[in-house]
Amino acid sequence: MDACSPVLLVVGALLLLLLGASAPTASAARAFFVFGDSLVDNGNNNYLMTTARADAPPYGIDFPTHMPTGRFSNGLNIPDII
Numbered sequence: 001m002d003a004c005s006p007v008l009l010v011v012g013a014l015l016l017l018l019l020g021a022s023a024p025t026a027s028a029a030r031a032f033f034v035f036g037d038s039l040v041d042n043g044n045n046n047y048l049m050t051t052a053r054a055d056a057p058p059y060g061i062d063f064p065t066h067m068p069t070g071r072f073s074n075g076l077n078i079p080d081i082i
Contacts, residue, residue, distance in 0.1 A: 034079045041077060046070035 045054045047070070060068040062075030071077070 032079055032082065041071045041073055043070040045072065 041054075043054075045052070046068075054070050054072045055068045057068065058074050059071060060066065060074060063069060
């Protein structure tokens with residue numbers, strides 16, 4: 001039984017590799033509709049009539065332009081990375 005387990009392990013790993021290589025590739029999503037709080041903020045705050053604004057530093061300092069973007073975060077959010 002002990003001599004069979006390395007062989008079974010190798011055969012199982014090869015089978016998983018073959019199944020993974022033959023799987024169809026997923027197409028990229030054209031759009032995401034994300035509902036949430038500031039963790040998924042999309043930057044529409046500058047277009048709203050409100051006193052709570054995100055148009056001053058430090059918001060946006062991690063973006064290439066270093067300018068406020070209307071998001072209540074200073075960089076990319078999870079939906080931006082996805």
